[in-house]
Amino acid sequence: MKVSVLSADTALPGFGSEHGLSLFIEACGRRFLFDTGKSQLLTENAERMGVDPGTADFIVLSHGHSDHSGGIDAVLQKIRVPVYAGKGAFERHLSKTADGLVDISAVTGYRDLVEEVDGSHEISGGFLQFSCDVTEHPQPPSNIRLMTERDGVLVPDDFCHERNLLFEEDGLLVVITGCAHRGILNILDEAERICGRTPDVLIGGMHLTDPRGSEFDGDTAGELCRRMGDGMIIAGHCTGEAPISIMQDRMGDRFVRLDAGLEYGIRSSSDPAYR
Ligand SMILES: [Fe+2]
Numbered sequence: 001m002k003v004s005v006l007s008a009d010t011a012l013p014g015f016g017s018e019h020g021l022s023l024f025i026e027a028c029g030r031r032f033l034f035d036t037g038k039s040q041l042l043t044e045n046a047e048r049m050g051v052d053p054g055t056a057d058f059i060v061l062s063h064g065h066s067d068h069s070g071g072i073d074a075v076l077q078k079i080r081v082p083v084y085a086g087k088g089a090f091e092r093h094l095s096k097t098a099d100g101l102v103d104i105s106a107v108t109g110y111r112d113l114v115e116e117v118d119g120s121h122e123i124s125g126g127f128l129q130f131s132c133d134v135t136e137h138p139q140p141p142s143n144i145r146l147m148t149e150r151d152g153v154l155v156p157d158d159f160c161h162e163r164n165l166l167f168e169e170d171g172l173l174v175v176i177t178g179c180a181h182r183g184i185l186n187i188l189d190e191a192e193r194i195c196g197r198t199p200d201v202l203i204g205g206m207h208l209t210d211p212r213g214s215e216f217d218g219d220t221a222g223e224l225c226r227r228m229g230d231g232m233i234i235a236g237h238c239t240g241e242a243p244i245s246i247m248q249d250r251m252g253d254r255f256v257r258l259d260a261g262l263e264y265g266i267r268s269s270s271d272p273a274y275r
C-alpha cells in the first residue's frame with residue numbers, strides 16, 4: 001500500500017500545512033481519499049507531489065468536522081465519486097471556544113454523492129468502515145467542548161457518527177482513524193474484535209493532547225506503542241508533539257510523522273523485506 005499525506009498540521013519543506021487531515025491511499029487495487037483536509041490545500045499539495053486526487057475511486061469521511069471535510073468540494077467539482085460518511089456526520093457540529101460557539105460542521109454542495117452509513121459498512125475492494133461502540137478506555141478530554149445539534153438542541157457530541165477504516169492487503173492489516181474522538185485505544189480494541197488480531201499499521205490523528213492546553217496523554221501513547229508490538233504507527237494532525245516524541249523514542253523507525261508531502265509505501269508482512 002501507499003499513503004500520500006495531502007493535508008496535515010505539519011508539513012515537509014515545500015508543502016503547505018493546516019489544522020486538518022487528508023490522505024490519498026492506494027491499496028487493494030483501489031485509490032481513495034481518507035478525509036479532505038480543511039481547505040483546498042489538499043489539491044495544491046497533491047499537485048506538488050504529482051498525486052492526482054481526481055483518480056480516486058471514492059472518498060471516506062472519518063467524521064463531520066470541517067478540518068476533515070473542508071476540501072471535499074474542491075475534489076467533487078472535478079470528479080463524481082461516492083462519499084461514505086457515518087450517519088449524522090452532516091448534522092450541525094460546533095466547538096465551544098473562549099469567543100463563543102464556532103460552527104465546525106461538514107458542508108458540501110454535493111450531498112447527492114454522500115452515502116451516510118449506519119453501523120459498519122463494507123466498501124468494495126475489501127475496505128470496512130467501522131464505528132466504535134464500546135468505550136472501556138477514556139475518550140479525549142477535549143471532546144467536552146465539542147457539541148452537536150439534535151432536534152434543535154445542542155448536546156455534547158458522542159461521536160457515534162465517527163467511522164474508522166480497516167483493510168488488509170497481502171497480510172498487512174491497516175487501520176486508519178481521522179481524529180480518534182472515541183478514543184484510540186477503544187478503536188484499537190474494536191479493530192482487534194473484528195479481525196482477531198492487532199493491526200500491523202495504525203494511521204491518523206490520535207488526539208492525545210488537549211489542543212488548548214499543555215496537557216497530554218503520555219500513558220495512552222505508551223500503551224499504544226506496547227500494544228502495537230512490532231507494528232508501526234503513522235500519526236500527526238491532532239496527536240500532539242509530546243505524545244509523538246514518546247512514540248518516536250519508543251518505536252524508532254517504526255513510528256512515522258504524518259507530515260503533509262509525505263509519500264510512504266508499506267510492504268506486506270509476507271514480503272521478506274518488510275521488517
Ligand atoms: Fe474532529
Ligand SMILES: [Fe+2]
Pocket residue numbers: 020021065067068178179205237238
Ligand atoms: Fe481533526
